[in-house]
Amino acid sequence: MEFLVSHKAYEAQNRYKALGFDGYSHMLFPSPENAYLETNITIEFKFDKNTDGVLLFAGSTKDSDFIAISIKNDSILLRFDCGEGTVEDLYRGPLEKNVWHSLHVFRKFCAQSEIQIDNRNAMTDDITELVHYKGITVDQGIFVGGATTEIVSLEEKAGTTSGFVGCIRKIVVNDVALLDSQEGINLSLDEATYCNLDEPKVYLGKKLVKKTDNTTDKKSGVNTFQSKNVGFSGNSYVQLLAPDDIDRYMELRISIKLKEPNGIIYFDRTWNRILAIYLENSFVFVLFSIGNDQTLLRSEFQLPLNVWKKLEVWRSGRAILLKVANQMWIEGRIFATDIQESATKTTYFGGAPMDVLPEQLKTMKGFFGCMRKICQNARMLHLHRDALVSVNTHDCGWNPCFEMSCEQSSRCINQHTSAVCLCKYPLRGKRCEYKNDVKFTTKAMRFSGISYLRFASREVMEHIMGETLNLRFTLRLQKLEYKSSQSSEQILVYAASNDNDGDYMKLRLLKDKKLELLVDLGSGVTVVSHPIILNEESWHDVVILREASQISLIVDELEVSTTATGDSTELNVYDSLFIGGALSGDKLYNGFKGCLRNIVIDSASVTHPEHASEAINLSEC
Structure with a gap:
């Protein structure tokens, strides 16, 4: 049927x-x-x-x-x-x-x-x-x-x-x-x-209507899509041909979203003229020079991180103007009289090669964030498509963790466009694929810049939040392959509810290898800077002391003390104490590179990663 x-x-x-x-x-x-x-x-x-x-x-x-x-x-x-x-x-x-x-x-x-x-x-x-x-x-x-x-x-x-x-x-x-x-x-x-x-x-x-026989398809497997939103990583730049009329005038409109507060946004130069747009502490600066004469403009307010903002820069003859978002136009002028004709051949976005930068910008990193809607001299620019040279750029929103598989259910963090697996001790390896079977014998722990110890127990946090604190440890810096300064600051101690929002304590190793302690008990930041320069050959004893609002930083028995701002005597931080590095949400701070031993939090001695609530990417020295 x-x-x-x-x-x-x-x-x-x-x-x-x-x-x-x-x-x-x-x-x-x-x-x-x-x-x-x-x-x-x-x-x-x-x-x-x-x-x-x-x-x-x-x-x-x-x-x-x-x-x-x-x-x-x-x-x-x-x-x-x-x-x-x-x-x-x-x-x-x-x-x-x-x-x-x-x-x-x-x-x-x-x-x-x-x-x-x-x-x-x-x-x-x-x-x-x-x-x-x-x-x-x-x-x-x-x-x-x-x-x-x-x-x-x-x-x-x-x-x-x-x-x-x-x-x-x-x-x-x-x-x-x-x-x-x-x-x-x-x-x-x-x-x-x-x-x-x-x-x-x-x-x-x-x-849908299928394509007819006379319609040309793009070859399969060829990646032709390039986002108009371009991401930069601090070591990136794009080089383009300069507009034909750029030596007569320059009008630039660009939208940017900052990930970090410092870096070069735009740069062009001839043999006697320089125009640079850059960020310093989230302020926008425009450097314009002709010969030995120069002017420097600065935005009225700082730009927030992770928010799109529009910049406008206009140059004609000796005049230069800057407008940031809804701020007023700022004007500067060059008074040089020896202006000579010269041709601008290329422009740079997001950074520039070291050999083309003037001395005052050679130490500055490139832009870290995203750019879009770039219009220069009435021409819309597509940085991916129009680039003569593109170095380390990527699509805005790209996350390297999408391409990284961390094993043992380990978490992946986007660290400056590099995928970092957070390997909980005893796991180790780039993807946490190995396990430490050998027990610690030296009681010294090696930190790699992406490592940290996190303490969240009630016993430890009571010492951090109370009116008194005695935190001490001994450190040795990692030997640099080339004798030069560190590329960035390194976090040694960190305790905060939110990033600098309210009370916090932070000990950091500066680029000049000096230690700086920052403490905010709720009434403003107190900074204790220590004069000793740490060397790579020796172990150095470091002590943080706090008695109510009295704060001391001791390095190799040399003590520097001050009094915290305001009337508060307690550090209201309830979450965690980090040593050797720090993690806040999805942000992994640049951590310490070197070895730590003899860690003591008041009377509690830390000689093994298992003594912490969480030990990430640690090995034995």
Whole structure:
């Protein structure tokens, strides 16, 4: 006997299946009414091969308003525009095949966004330069798995015109479930398209128009996508051809997001003229010189970290102007009379080679953060695409931990664009793949700059928070291969609730190999600087003493004392004490490089990593 299955019976049979997409299909869902100003999107998807494709698109068919989420080069690309410029964020993969992924994307106005996939770290973006328009107009609805060919400039908006290849089982927008295969919810405006994960896919829904024979495809396997948001790591730079008219005038507009407060943003020079834009302690400086005459501009306020800010610099003849975000224009002028014609051949962004920098900038690192929307002399620049030379740059939002697999469930931290596995003792190795089987015999612990001891027990923290403290240890610096100064400061002792927000104590080894103690009991920072320069050949005894507000730093029996600011006598830090380095949230501080022994916290002696609550990346000296 042969049975005929009605359409309703077919729908009931498939209502708990995910939707399937073959790269040429898409589904249309209604847009929640409150999605104009804010979109909070969750998509659960799965694929069995790596291809670029649109996951979600909503916006205007012909105008600039849109939000698009795509898979691009095994990463998540988010782009949106409220009418005054496209915001782009790239959340680096790779994405594992044949595994269900949960993607969360949040957009508020065009001023804030957040991307998170699975249980990885979220990537947030605060945009302060786009303030005039806040909403995104949605004409037809929310396209999923692809988008209609009626959308103007789809590739420019979404990064690809291809549809998604794989399965989608859940779509939630602003708490409205548009699709939930587990709950049997499907609000699609199109005929359903189902995906059977164990059998060949059944495609019933709307198809995109396939390319005709005379359409040229880009070669498969060739990575042609380059983000317009460029990331710099302090040792990066991009060299470009200078505009033809740069010697007559220079007008530069650029948006930057700082990760660190110091570094070179822009540099160009001729044989007798220099223009440099750089950061120092989060202030923006512009150095302009002609011959022996120079002027230096400084922004009125410091720039915050991890927030997009717009810079504008204008030069014409002897005049130079600077504008930072909403601050007033600042003007400077050169009074040199021996101006001679000379040609600027190249410009540098994010840093520059040491041999082209003037003496006053040779010790400065490059920019650490992201750049986008760069316009120079009425020409929009694409740093990746236009570069003559690109050194150590990457897509903004790239996280090296995506490409690192730390073993034994160890945590990975992005340390200056390098993946660092936090190996809990007795684990060791780059990926925590080895285990220390030999017991400590010397009672001296080696710290590598990415190591630390963390103490969180009540007994230890009572000493830190109380009115008295006697913390002592003996240290020996790591021998440098070349006789030069350290590249950065190193944390030796750290205790804080939040990074410099409220009470804290920090002992750091400066670049000149002197120790500096910073203590804030709630009324301001007190600094104790010690004059002794530590050498690499000897062990040095270090003691931190605190009796109420009286603070002392002792190095090799030489004591330097002072009184803390204010009336408070206690250090209100409740979380942890770090020795040899520190971790705050996702930030791993530059730790001590060398050996520590004879660690004593008041009367408690620390002679083994197991005496700490947590011992990370430690070995025996």
